[in-house]
Amino acid sequence: GAVVSQHPSRVICKSGTSVKIECRSLDFQATTMFWYRQFPKKSLMLMATSNEGSKATYEQGVEKDKFLINHASLTLSTLTVTSAHPEDSSFYICSARERASRVTEAFFGQGTRLTVV
């Protein structure tokens, strides 16, 4: 089956620094990748949709300058949390949609637990 690898699984950073999270599709080409944020005991909130080679589309209320998304290749998308603050601490999950798929089926990474201290 399709595998999506997310790295790192856990990261702790100091307030004011930036953190990069990688999302890779290991055995398929992903034209579209999605980034979600999950608060404790809450559902997944879609942050942005990224298409390979173009700018990401951010959901309402998500700061594009705060959460930088790059999707430079068909197998890699990155989310950079810039100037992180404690309120950015959360569980971030990416998903990837296979290029050849005609219907919606996204495969999820294992998530990244970000803690900003």
Added chain:
Amino acid sequence: AQSVTQPDIHITVSEGASLELRCNYSYGATPYLFWYVQSPGQGLQLLLKYFSGDTLVQGIKGFEAEFKRSQSSFNLRKPSVHWSDAAEYFCAVGARGATNKLIFGTGTLLAVQP
């Protein structure tokens, strides 16, 4: 815009008992529907999906779900729950379109007691 409602935040069932998790959606056309399971600190695993055709879909781990258009529902069922089924379950709806993004319900936390 599509939306998903999972009315039950938390459910506890006894091992071996049957299970039904409710999911209602709002969407202007026939949506794509999914059920995912998430163990603590982990990503999401797809249990099953509905795109078209037979409204009763079978998934992994003995789960099934039935799409009922008249009720805008896609409830998840399992005839006999195992202790390893304890996890958070998310229903999601996907739009048929270029973006195909998924909108998730708030989740149902399933506890299984011996």
